[in-house]
Amino acid sequence: MPEEGGITEFEGLRVVAVAGGVGGAKMAAGLEGVSGGEGLSVVVNTADDFELWGLHISPDVDTVMYTLAGLANPETGWGIRSETFAALEMISAYGEKPWFRLGDRDFATHILRTERLRSGESLTGVTASLGAALGVRSRVLPMTDAPVATVIETPEGKLNFQDYFVGRGQRDEVIGVEFLGMGEARPTREVLKAVREAEAIVLCPSNPVVSVGPVLELAGMREAISGLRAPKVAVSPIVGGRALKGPAGKMLASLGHEASAAGVARMYAGLVDGFVVDHADAGGRREIESLGLEVLVTDAVMKDEGDRVRLGREVLEFAVGLSGRAG
């Protein structure tokens, strides 16, 4: 969804955005708005994919796809706008617990994805064809075609990610995070090619542990990114000591990180060249700079489409401005 006059010097810039769900999707939409999307590849976390009622659900891929297609529910950031829930009501009538809110249109996505995966298509291929049908201009790239499953360790025991995240409303203390299947999973050829050809890398304001984390943990990904001459920047998902969305704040703290913009910067230090924080976190600037990172302080909260594109532009300007340094 390009803004009037939004596509200018960044048109066609080859950008790789690494994204989880809602925050990543908004950032991706901003980057698309300012670059036109032709050169944009969004590498999306799939470690929270799961199966429900026999259907393959890819929550982060769908959030990114729906957002870039202009279909996302503006209230929640996930799901589809003006969605209805008749199928889920009927599933409840059959005695199933409707703990994961799948809407009727959303079901269509999962039905077709599941059918095509079963017929042998890759998640990458399915995502490309579904996205194209919805008019998505950027490339939405699942990080891997292999199954990876996030397991959250809590004082109550291990939980599947969606049980923790949706089923139990993120109320459990997180004492560990495990990615089952990570040892065997590989980034796709499409992801590696996009990274190799990137003129800028943006780690979106997504949870650094369970959203961006799995992407960077894939064999060879950290090396592929850090070996690039292109500038690499990250946008803080923590503003004023709190996650904009989701449990990142609490999770960082309980895992021994600092629940602050600087805490996230420390996790990405050595990998990225620049770090974007909100005005609320300007006080951490020196600390982040001491990690060897350039810092951009701006309004990092995306409340509407205008915010997304503005932030997208600022992030790309910041990244491109680092190019001299990055080489």
Place this chain on the structure above:
Amino acid sequence: MPEEGGITEFEGLRVVAVAGGVGGAKMAAGLEGVSGGEGLSVVVNTADDFELWGLHISPDVDTVMYTLAGLANPETGWGIRSETFAALEMISAYGEKPWFRLGDRDFATHILRTERLRSGESLTGVTASLGAALGVRSRVLPMTDAPVATVIETPEGKLNFQDYFVGRGQRDEVIGVEFLGMGEARPTREVLKAVREAEAIVLCPSNPVVSVGPVLELAGMREAISGLRAPKVAVSPIVGGRALKGPAGKMLASLGHEASAAGVARMYAGLVDGFVVDHADAGGRREIESLGLEVLVTDAVMKDEGDRVRLGREVLEFAVGLSGRAG
């Protein structure tokens, strides 16, 4: 859905109804209304089951189940009342042709059925649990748990049944009908037990070729029914030379049968003891009697729930009245 005062002398009578889609479902509902359903087993054609978008669809089983649950769309006889089609619209947005009208609530049925079949449950088991959840009191028994697929031979070539029936709107001339898998399929244990214990058998007013036909073609079914001492009756799906619903009339004619109540009676002669025709077909009475069948002439068109229960009562009275003769 019992009518006020409807359950009387037939309460608990062990009836086996053999049914296809809409006509069979209405007859089954009438039989349930007059018998209470406790003793009613509806043996349902599954030869038009098929897979769509990876989901297992059992059109006749669902029509019977929805009808007995009081959920059927009264306009069409199939599908669910007040249904919405958001998922199908989204499936169309993804570029798929929405030739088979699956509603949102209906999708829930196919999703859960497919999941449970894949997990190893039988179609019989899945149907029992789905029906129980919807409050269906009768037993809805798929004729077999094995795959059987109806293929329609036309001058244009062979068509899968649903392509012929829904996709092409029954416009093709039918020159042959084949049931793939019939050789390996067996009636379920539940079907054979219901038939063995039946106090009356009713062949519902469904298409004798593609609905009741497959049930009777299953190995051992014809013998199991004809060997019974219990009375067996059929209700004509042809009234005044035309099928009440669907392509039975045209299909019978092109396959060399007579497209009349008497023509159907001839197909069931030797198997059933009695035949129910509409007043419109009273003229064929002598011809049908000459086949060795008792005839009940009544109003055989079920326009509303009252009609169904009235016809259900008349059919059971007719059948029970034949008991002396049947032994």
